[in-house]
Amino acid sequence: MKALDAPAITLEFNTAAGERAELDVPVGPGAQRTYWQNVRSRVARDPYTMVCLAVLLLMGIAAILAPWLGLDDPTAANSARRLLPPGSPGHPLGTDELGRDMLTRLIYGARLSLAMGVLPVLAALLVGGVLGLLAGFVGGRTNMLIMRVTDVFYAFPSILLAVAIAGALGAGIMNAAVAIVIVFVPSITRVTESVTTQVRSMDFVEAARASGASTYAIIRTHILGNVLGPVLVYATVLVSVSILIAAGLSFIGLGASSPAAEWGLMLNTLRESIFLAPFNAVLPGFMIFAASMCFNLISDGLRSAMDVRI
Amino acid sequence: MLKYILRRVLYTIPIAIGVSLIVFTLIHLAPGDPLSAVMGDVDQKMLAEMRASFGYDKPLPVQYFMWLGNMLTGDMGYSLRSGAPVFPMLVSAARNTMAIGVGAAVLGFLFGVISGFLAGYHHGTWIDKAVSSAAIAGVSMPHYWLAIILVIIFSVNLGWLPSIGAGSASSFWSWEAWRHMVLPIVALAAIPAAIVARSARAAVMEILSMEFVEALRARGLSERHILWHVARNALPVVLAVMGLQFAHLLGGSILVETVFTWPGTGHLLNLAIFDRDMPVLQGTIILLALFFVLTNLVVDILQAWVDPRISRS
Numbered sequence: 147m148k149a150l151d152a153p154a155i156t157l158e159f160n161t162a163a164g165e166r167a168e169l170d171v172p173v174g175p176g177a178q179r180t181y182w183q184n185v186r187s188r189v190a191r192d193p194y195t196m197v198c199l200a201v202l203l204l205m206g207i208a209a210i211l212a213p214w215l216g217l218d219d220p221t222a223a224n225s226a227r228r229l230l231p232p233g234s235p236g237h238p239l240g241t242d243e244l245g246r247d248m249l250t251r252l253i254y255g256a257r258l259s260l261a262m263g264v265l266p267v268l269a270a271l272l273v274g275g276v277l278g279l280l281a282g283f284v285g286g287r288t289n290m291l292i293m294r295v296t297d298v299f300y301a302f303p304s305i306l307l308a309v310a311i312a313g314a315l316g317a318g319i320m321n322a323a324v325a326i327v328i329v330f331v332p333s334i335t336r337v338t339e340s341v342t343t344q345v346r347s348m349d350f351v352e353a354a355r356a357s358g359a360s361t362y363a364i365i366r367t368h369i370l371g372n373v374l375g376p377v378l379v380y381a382t383v384l385v386s387v388s389i390l391i392a393a394g395l396s397f398i399g400l401g402a403s404s405p406a407a408e409w410g411l412m413l414n415t416l417r418e419s420i421f422l423a424p425f426n427a428v429l430p431g432f433m434i435f436a437a438s439m440c441f442n443l444i445s446d447g448l449r450s451a452m453d454v455r456i
Numbered sequence: 457m458l459k460y461i462l463r464r465v466l467y468t469i470p471i472a473i474g475v476s477l478i479v480f481t482l483i484h485l486a487p488g489d490p491l492s493a494v495m496g497d498v499d500q501k502m503l504a505e506m507r508a509s510f511g512y513d514k515p516l517p518v519q520y521f522m523w524l525g526n527m528l529t530g531d532m533g534y535s536l537r538s539g540a541p542v543f544p545m546l547v548s549a550a551r552n553t554m555a556i557g558v559g560a561a562v563l564g565f566l567f568g569v570i571s572g573f574l575a576g577y578h579h580g581t582w583i584d585k586a587v588s589s590a591a592i593a594g595v596s597m598p599h600y601w602l603a604i605i606l607v608i609i610f611s612v613n614l615g616w617l618p619s620i621g622a623g624s625a626s627s628f629w630s631w632e633a634w635r636h637m638v639l640p641i642v643a644l645a646a647i648p649a650a651i652v653a654r655s656a657r658a659a660v661m662e663i664l665s666m667e668f669v670e671a672l673r674a675r676g677l678s679e680r681h682i683l684w685h686v687a688r689n690a691l692p693v694v695l696a697v698m699g700l701q702f703a704h705l706l707g708g709s710i711l712v713e714t715v716f717t718w719p720g721t722g723h724l725l726n727l728a729i730f731d732r733d734m735p736v737l738q739g740t741i742i743l744l745a746l747f748f749v750l751t752n753l754v755v756d757i758l759q760a761w762v763d764p765r766i767s768r769s
Binding site for chain 2: 297298299302314397399400410413417424442446
């Protein structure tokens with residue numbers, strides 16, 4: 147999976163917390179826009195990113211509001227109505243192998259599947275970010291220790307590591323989440339470390355130190371200000387990977403368990419029915435694909451808007 | 457160059473030790489010891505005897521070194537389920553995974569290189585847009601879903617190809633075996649094809665913008681010659697990407713193998729997880745991880761060989 151390959155980063159550095167002089171061209175009389183305002187306006191002009199944002203927003207809102215949308219019970223089986231084709235009265239997307247409404251389960255499935263995309267990445271950002279900052283800022287032996295351990299984790303293909311950890315811990319959605327966090331921490335550590343190390347030796351950091359800025363202030367304004375862009379772009383790719391891995395773990399029985407509504411698990415149970423209802427069987431996979439692709443495209447959009455190369 | 461190779465080879469040793477430590481730790485993260493999960497309710501005395509015979513009664517560090525020592529002599533223990541030695545099981549599974557893995561790598565590489573080169577050369581045209589969109593779709597695609605779609609189209613509807621197993625043929629060089637391999641290979645090839653296409657496109661665009669291309673054009677070389685120069689310069693980068701993708705492919709084949717019940721390492725891993733068959737689980741993971749480490753090593757050395765600047769840094 148490409149997102150976990152070793153990232154090589156080249157970027158321009160912010161000289162102060164949010165401004166990037168060479169990119170800022172004042173548009174109106176006296177209108178001095180900040181770096182982030184520029185990024186926002188570039189993203190707003192990118193149709194792919196905006197469409198993807200809209201799709202994900204729609205999925206997210208539907209997922210959150212699921213209990214109040216007047217849908218069926220996502221877990222109530224009804225053997226009289228098994229595998230109805232899409233377009234059946236009362237079941238616009240048909241029913242699954244136990245007679246449960248597909249639309250209902252796809253919307254409820256978005257809760258677990260999207261959460262499994264976003265939450266592990268947030269957790270990994272926290273852990274990997276702290277480790278990377280520590281390694282980059284302290285340097286020396288601390289850096290050695292953290293980065294060499296990171297290297298060892300890089301010696302596993304990402305899916306294999308996730309399967310191995312989830313498999314060793316045992317089936318369950320929490321264990322799957324823990325597995326994904328462990329898979330992502332090393333790569334976030336690397337990105338953060340490499341940016342931190344580069345920024346740390348910049349003249350403006352020396353200047354800040356010489357003028358008496360505390361370590362905390364340097365980290366907060368200079369390091370975090372520069373790390374944020376690449377890490378944000380990288381994290382959106384990881385969300386897309388996380389959705390794929392989480393659904394994959396559920397697909398082989400290591401994540402969510404029946405009767406929970408989760409896209410990977412639904413794809414697995416409906417797999418038995420491809421002879422009777424191929425269209426129904428394909429739907430959960432399409433949702434995984436759509437969500438993952440949207441995060442990927444958003445990452446591409448952010449990357450060009452922020453002028454970051456990972 | 458030799459010094460670089462030596463340094464790079466030596467560097468893999470601590471990595472390999474780290475890998476073995478992680479795999480060992482993973483197995484012992486699992487609740488309970490490996491035997492009680494498999495044996496269920498049996499006589500406590502018998503359980504204790506079995507535990508002693510497998511060495512599970514010793515302290516963990518001792519177990520680790522025992523395991524590592526056995527591993528180094530090629531003894532991977534016995535399956536807790538079937539009692540069969542793990543190593544031969546692994547070898548035959550690895551052979552099967554390698555068969556579809558190599559097929560997928562070749563297919564993905566060819567497809568990715570050709571479309572990536574076309575897209576990069578015709579930058580900004582509809583070809584570029586089509587290839588770039590397909591590549592984005594390819595990296596976002598759950599390949600286990602693609603596998604299911606392929607089965608629906610080619611096995612269920614058209615009835616052209618079988619959907620499960622490896623068939624009864626004894627060798628890979630038979631029509632019967634090939635028929636079983638087509639769908640898993642296509643499903644596995646999607647991700648490497650997409651990633652190779654993206655990197656080939658980027659490499660070609662970067663090279664086309666270099667000055668030497670202008671110089672060649674100025675000297676009146678035909679487009680075909682220029683394309684040849686571009687290809688020669690882009691290929692090392694693309695090959696390196698493909699090398700890593702190949703290793704990822706073998707490690708990630710578990711999902712596709714599950715769909716097709718293909719008797720490879722992924723399938724073996726899947727069975728071992730649900731049987732809680734720790735020796736098999738350990739063996740499979742360590743084999744795949746070591747293969748990944750070795751591929752990385754080979755790719756790095758090949759890259760340094762093609763581009764001497766790398767070994768000097």
